[in-house]
Amino acid sequence: MTSSPAGALISTSQLGHAYGDIVALHHLDFTVPAGRIGLVGANGAGKSTLIKVLLGILDPTEGTAQVLGIGVADDPIAVRARVGYMPEETCLPLAQTAADFTVYAAELAGIPTKAARQRASDVLTLVGLHEERFRYLGEFSTGMKQRAMLAQAIVHDPDLVFLDEPTAGLDPEGRAEMLSLIGRLGEFGINVLVSSHVLTDIESTCDWVVMLDGGRVLRTGPLTGITGSDTVDVELLGDGHDVIAALQKRGAEVEVRGAVLRVRSTDDAFDLIRDALAEAGAGMKRLSQSETSLEDIFLAEGGAE
Amino acid sequence: MTSDQGVVFDLGYQPHDGPRLGRRGAIFATIRDGLRRILGIRRKARKKVMPWVLFGIAIIPVIAVVGVSFFVEDVFTGVDNPFASHGNIFTITSSTFLIFTALAGPELLIPDRVEGVLSVYASRPMRVNDYLGARAAALAIAAGGFLIAPQLILYVGLASLDDDGWFSGLVSNASDLPKVLLAAFFYLLAYGAPAFLVAMFAKRLGPAWGVYLAFMWLSSGFAVAITEATSGIWRYAALGALSINPDIVMDWIFGRTTVREGLSGADLDPIWSVAIILGLAAITWIVGVRKYRSLL
Numbered sequence: 001m002t003s004s005p006a007g008a009l010i011s012t013s014q015l016g017h018a019y020g021d022i023v024a025l026h027h028l029d030f031t032v033p034a035g036r037i038g039l040v041g042a043n044g045a046g047k048s049t050l051i052k053v054l055l056g057i058l059d060p061t062e063g064t065a066q067v068l069g070i071g072v073a074d075d076p077i078a079v080r081a082r083v084g085y086m087p088e089e090t091c092l093p094l095a096q097t098a099a100d101f102t103v104y105a106a107e108l109a110g111i112p113t114k115a116a117r118q119r120a121s122d123v124l125t126l127v128g129l130h131e132e133r134f135r136y137l138g139e140f141s142t143g144m145k146q147r148a149m150l151a152q153a154i155v156h157d158p159d160l161v162f163l164d165e166p167t168a169g170l171d172p173e174g175r176a177e178m179l180s181l182i183g184r185l186g187e188f189g190i191n192v193l194v195s196s197h198v199l200t201d202i203e204s205t206c207d208w209v210v211m212l213d214g215g216r217v218l219r220t221g222p223l224t225g226i227t228g229s230d231t232v233d234v235e236l237l238g239d240g241h242d243v244i245a246a247l248q249k250r251g252a253e254v255e256v257r258g259a260v261l262r263v264r265s266t267d268d269a270f271d272l273i274r275d276a277l278a279e280a281g282a283g284m285k286r287l288s289q290s291e292t293s294l295e296d297i298f299l300a301e302g303g304a305e
Numbered sequence: 306m307t308s309d310q311g312v313v314f315d316l317g318y319q320p321h322d323g324p325r326l327g328r329r330g331a332i333f334a335t336i337r338d339g340l341r342r343i344l345g346i347r348r349k350a351r352k353k354v355m356p357w358v359l360f361g362i363a364i365i366p367v368i369a370v371v372g373v374s375f376f377v378e379d380v381f382t383g384v385d386n387p388f389a390s391h392g393n394i395f396t397i398t399s400s401t402f403l404i405f406t407a408l409a410g411p412e413l414l415i416p417d418r419v420e421g422v423l424s425v426y427a428s429r430p431m432r433v434n435d436y437l438g439a440r441a442a443a444l445a446i447a448a449g450g451f452l453i454a455p456q457l458i459l460y461v462g463l464a465s466l467d468d469d470g471w472f473s474g475l476v477s478n479a480s481d482l483p484k485v486l487l488a489a490f491f492y493l494l495a496y497g498a499p500a501f502l503v504a505m506f507a508k509r510l511g512p513a514w515g516v517y518l519a520f521m522w523l524s525s526g527f528a529v530a531i532t533e534a535t536s537g538i539w540r541y542a543a544l545g546a547l548s549i550n551p552d553i554v555m556d557w558i559f560g561r562t563t564v565r566e567g568l569s570g571a572d573l574d575p576i577w578s579v580a581i582i583l584g585l586a587a588i589t590w591i592v593g594v595r596k597y598r599s600l601l
Contacts, residue, residue: 085428091421107334110326157321188318
């Protein structure tokens with residue numbers, strides 16, 4: 001995978017963009033490493049605007065951005081030569097076949113015609129459209145169109161591909177297949193930035209997250225660091241009053257969530273729970289580190305904003 | 306030991322290690338795609354019909370006359386023969402070319418914008434000027450074939466009838482070729498620029514064709530009507546005859562004194578028509594760059 005000398009895939013400094021009086025991005029400062037990056041946020045959070053600024057389609061009204069170590073404002077052509085883009089809205093010429101359009105998409109990125117034909121064939125096979133490649137794009141279903149859009153985004157073997165809401169409009173099966181394809185891109189050495197408001201999509205495909213809310217960065221970091229927590233969940237057998245009392249006696253904070261107790265302690269929570277269970281003579285069904293979903297974080301921190 | 310079972314080798318994903326042609330490659334690809342669109346190549350059959358029928362209408366009469374000239378004496382030298390000169394050929398093909406441009410201009414720009422394909426260009430190494438320039442180049446190449454091919458057939462045909470021999474005829478008539486190119490250039494600008502201007506704003510092909518043709522023909526109709534009915538400063542209204550301006554410039558280039566019905570009373574220097582054509586082309590370019598800057 002290719003990245004800037006400093007190891008950053010994308011970095012921004014005080015990046016902002018406004019549509020007239022409406023400010024879409026506020027002073028974004030973040031750096032993400034190579035890999036699969038999730039760009040999370042509600043509709044209108046600024047995800048698509050950020051991608052367009054990183055592609056050089058929109059000029060930043062303040063600040064700077066670097067993609068693959070190249071200043072977007074300094075040399076947008078150099079950035080575009082190394083990236084792919086799957087927009088949220090459809091981007092397919094309906095009067096062309098999938099094969100012709102994918103070849104053309106490769107040629108537009110500077111791939112010579114012969115190699116473009118070979119790559120188009122390979123990539124259409126990869127996304128599951130090999131049998132349909134000579135059909136006109138206007139005859140494609142939504143799921144097939146999404147696959148064709150992914151094919152055009154990666155046919156030229158980019159170093160980084162921007163995927164803007166790639167699962168939009170797909171049924172559950174199509175969504176799972178698309179997420180599986182996105183997950184495989186990392187294996188091919190293609191860095192991915194996936195934008196989505198469906199947080200579970202990001203959790204299942206990405207290893208780094210940038211959370212946007214109202215045009216501001218809410219959180220950014222590795223997925224495990226963001227969703228991991230210092231609490232332990234224990235699901236008890238039977239009544240939990242004695243266990244709760246034993247835990248609280250040992251200085252633990254206990255939150256009751258139905259049949260599950262969420263235990264937080266400055267000491268080792270696992271040891272604490274073991275001792276409390278022994279003291280109360282209670283049994284348990286499950287004991288695990290608590291996991292906070294992106295949705296939990298988003299609701300907690302986004303709501304606070 | 307051999308097996309009668311086939312073996313599937315999964316080669317996986319193959320990265321591209323070959324050359325990348327960058328911006329130049331993107332521009333040439335866009336020109337090629339434009340030509341295919343205009344001519345309906347690698348498109349459904351109905352997309353091919355009109356451009357090739359129009360091309361046939363433009364070229365077949367010239368081929369026929371040149372062919373007949375080998376058997377019938379004085380075909381080219383007859384006083385009333387409409388095929389006797391390059392200027393006359395332009396007059397005949399220009400009407401067909403106007404319709405061809407009405408189809409080609411919108412076909413080059415509208416689908417990309419309406420179907421969201423501009424997003425793909427936005428992630429490729431090209432700028433707004435590259436995109437618009439490549440689309441204009443595609444139209445220019447197609448126009449070249451449309452306007453110049455009949456002229457070349459005539460040029461070769463005239464040479465073949467030269468008393469001093471074919472090669473001598475080619476040499477003696479060679480001075481016509483730059484004039485042909487220049488006249489074709491002005492036809493391209495005069496008809497292509499308004500077609501692009503309409504296509505930049507229209508959302509559907511059919512209405513764009515109609516608006517363009519109405520714009521070109523009605524502007525000429527109004528210009529003629531105003532010129533005929535008025536005098537003095539109003540004679541400059543003749544310059545609004547958008548479909549006739551390139552005819553006036555072409556006459557000027559070939560040194561012809563054709564009487565344009567309804568506009569002869571204006572008695573304007575042809576340089577005015579040149580200025581109108583170039584001005585409209587410049588306006589189209591500026592509008593296009595401004596409009597497409599936020600899209601690409």
